[in-house]
Amino acid sequence: MLSIDIGDLSLKPEISTRQEALYLAIKEKVLSGCWRPTHRLPASRALAVHLSISRNTVIAAYEQLKAEGYIDSKRGSGFFVTLNAPEKFLAVSPDIQPEIKNIDTSINEEILASQRNRPFRPGVPDLEAFPYLKWRRILNRHTSRPIFAGQNSVQGTLALRRAVSQYLASSRSVECGPENVIVTQGAQQALFIAASAILRRGDRVAIEDPGYQHATKIFRHIECRLQPINVRPKSGLDLSQLQDVKARCLYLTPSNQYPMGTSICSSGRLSCIDWAGRNNAWIIEDDYDSEFQFAHRPHPSLQGLALNMADAFSNVIYVGTFSKTMLPSLRIGYLVVPEHLVDQCLMLKALITGDTPAFQELALAEFIENGDYLRHIRKMRNLYKSKHDFFISCLKASLGSNHVLMSQPAGMHITFGWLKGRSAIEVKNKLAAVDITVRTLDEFLLHNHAHFFDYEKTLIAGFGNSSLEQIERGVKQISAYIQ
Numbered sequence: 001m002l003s004i005d006i007g008d009l010s011l012k013p014e015i016s017t018r019q020e021a022l023y024l025a026i027k028e029k030v031l032s033g034c035w036r037p038t039h040r041l042p043a044s045r046a047l048a049v050h051l052s053i054s055r056n057t058v059i060a061a062y063e064q065l066k067a068e069g070y071i072d073s074k075r076g077s078g079f080f081v082t083l084n085a086p087e088k089f090l091a092v093s094p095d096i097q098p099e100i101k102n103i104d105t106s107i108n109e110e111i112l113a114s115q116r117n118r119p120f121r122p123g124v125p126d127l128e129a130f131p132y133l134k135w136r137r138i139l140n141r142h143t144s145r146p147i148f149a150g151q152n153s154v155q156g157t158l159a160l161r162r163a164v165s166q167y168l169a170s171s172r173s174v175e176c177g178p179e180n181v182i183v184t185q186g187a188q189q190a191l192f193i194a195a196s197a198i199l200r201r202g203d204r205v206a207i208e209d210p211g212y213q214h215a216t217k218i219f220r221h222i223e224c225r226l227q228p229i230n231v232r233p234k235s236g237l238d239l240s241q242l243q244d245v246k247a248r249c250l251y252l253t254p255s256n257q258y259p260m261g262t263s264i265c266s267s268g269r270l271s272c273i274d275w276a277g278r279n280n281a282w283i284i285e286d287d288y289d290s291e292f293q294f295a296h297r298p299h300p301s302l303q304g305l306a307l308n309m310a311d312a313f314s315n316v317i318y319v320g321t322f323s324k325t326m327l328p329s330l331r332i333g334y335l336v337v338p339e340h341l342v343d344q345c346l347m348l349k350a351l352i353t354g355d356t357p358a359f360q361e362l363a364l365a366e367f368i369e370n371g372d373y374l375r376h377i378r379k380m381r382n383l384y385k386s387k388h389d390f391f392i393s394c395l396k397a398s399l400g401s402n403h404v405l406m407s408q409p410a411g412m413h414i415t416f417g418w419l420k421g422r423s424a425i426e427v428k429n430k431l432a433a434v435d436i437t438v439r440t441l442d443e444f445l446l447h448n449h450a451h452f453f454d455y456e457k458t459l460i461a462g463f464g465n466s467s468l469e470q471i472e473r474g475v476k477q478i479s480a481y482i483q
Helices: 018-032 044-051 055-067 132-143 158-172 187-198 213-221 239-243 266-279 302-307 339-352 358-369 372-402 424-432 468-482
Strands: 071-074 078-081 181-184 204-209 225-232 249-252 282-286 316-321 333-336 403-405 413-418 458-462
Touching: 018 055, 044 055, 055 071, 055 132, 132 358, 158 181, 158 316, 158 333, 158 358, 158 372, 181 187, 181 339, 187 213, 187 282, 187 316, 187 333, 187 339, 204 213, 213 225, 225 239, 239 266, 249 266, 266 282, 266 302, 282 302, 302 316, 358 372, 372 403, 372 413, 372 468, 424 458, 424 468, 458 468
Parallel strands: 204 225, 204 249, 249 282, 282 316
Antiparallel strands: 071 078, 181 333, 316 333, 403 413, 413 458
């Protein structure tokens, strides 16, 4: 087993904690191919001395990388790089599907891990506000239990499935038991499994436009026909347009539509359920950012509404994730599916990845059951509301009447435009040069929407992982570049 030369391994000073910096540095080496499978990592004590950090910091980073599948360990041999890279969870075995279709990778290509948490990058939570010490104590307690070091159930541990079902029942009005919950490696894998279970080549899928890029790529990979449904500023999904559509499936992000930042009210949700019932269609409900509503209580889930109707409608698949409420690196998501679809989804999951680490799931189950998760969400909701409101005040101060706010007070991103000035792409490129990451609306469009809003002068900016100082400074830079 070849030992790794750590001479060029360094920690980026701008990353808030040494553990996070080491985790990202090693992960980058593995993903770039510099550190190859079976290469042995240095002993924790030696690496700690080399980097002038504590040995506990090295051990914690190693354990996180091991839990995510980047490295593994053997008694007496230490840690070594493994092939089980989580980013490959969408890959399909050639024995299952010999002809892999080309997927458009021109948008959102793989970027270095160290660049993913820049100010204003949408979808990144506040990484400094997470209760690392409390989480580490729980995680270490379950890591030290040898009984859970072996293989896990493909469906996920009963403890986590029970905790998820109870949490969803109380917070999202989702009707399910542990037997309906399938634990996945993030929301993208959950969506891939759901789509593969219910759709076939040539099926028509009604999808939000503009909408979530990864959903579009997944449906195209299955060779579905996409039927765009307009999402308008402020008003959201065009329900009147949906009524005339014939499709096998409707994909929605109803709580905080990405990227427009709108929501579907309860009556609109009932209208979607009615459409699905009339068309014998499925609904995939991606409940993105449902936890972070600032102006009102979250609307009940479509899944719960459908099952509580007089003629209960069960063709709703609910998709959720802990990546936005906990940590992106946790990579735990879940599906809630009708009983008759469970076996099909489990077969698909077993084919592409199999089980996930039991100790990580058990730690998360404890975090939920003892109330720490709910307390964390409440704290983050207040924090994100203050950041959202401050961002809006900065926009008003810098752009005045030239700015147009399109998104609702929710989630971790703001979608806004301007009436006069440079194009969004020009502004985005100028911001990238000063290490600020924003998205332009054209990246999310299936059709040209110039007839009802000027998408060429619209940006999506995240505020989750940005400090108030970064928000104020960044908005001033945006304003200057627009002029």
